[in-house]
Amino acid sequence: MKKGTRLIHTGSEGDPHTGAVSTPIYQNVVFARPDVYTPGQWEYSRLGNPTRAALEQSIASLEGARHGFALASGMAAIAAAFLQFGCGDHIIVSRDVYGGTVSLVHRLLPRFGIQVDFADTTDPDCIREKIRTNTRAIFIETPSNPLMKITDLQAMAALAKEYGLITIADNTFMTPYL
Known part of the structure; x- marks a missing residue:
């Protein structure tokens, strides 16, 4: 397909009670x-609600993933991703990232004992140099901001x-539809 x-059909089962052909917006x-x-x-x-579930199913289908998650903002998504790690874990983050991401990395992650190194993700050798035994993830923003x-x-x-x-990967400036 x-x-x-x-995208038109995934997650859009309609509403059998009203006959709506697409998922209604549930505001309750x-x-x-x-x-x-x-x-x-x-x-x-x-x-969670049926509207958000339909969106998440569409995102997962578009990305070829098992699950998709819809959050209130990009920073909420980034925070949720980072907070999957714990005390003693290490993350490598793109050197050139959105200022909100930099603030989150400097202010929030140390409180949880999560270690971060910034590196140029356009250079694989630079990333290899930063990998440690406790490294768990590489966070990439592409295209980067600013x-x-x-x-x-x-x-x-x-x-x-x-x-x-x-x-x-944070690809705020790009479409996932490539």
Whole structure:
């Protein structure tokens, strides 16, 4: 199935109760449950709702991933990604990144004992030099902000895989539809 067709149909099951052909925008906060001891598929919108689930399924399909996650902002997504790591873990971060990312790295991650080195992700040798035994991930922003540097994502992903590292990519300036 082509990407356009997949995006139109993935996660868009419609609403059998109203006959809507696409997923409605659910604005409610709370969903009904049979009783207090029996959880329903949905409980509170802050934990998830059918609209967000449809978006997440579409994103996962577009990216060829098992799961997609929708968060309130790019910085929320970056924070969620970084906070998957813990005390003693090391992350390599693109040297040229958005100022909000720099602030998060300097202010939040040290509180959790997460160590960070900034490096030029356009140069695989520079990244190799920064890898330690406790390195867990490489965070790439491409095109970067503010200098618009381009990192070869395939090369960085291959390097990360070689060392058993996770690749995290912020491509705010680019479309995932390539």
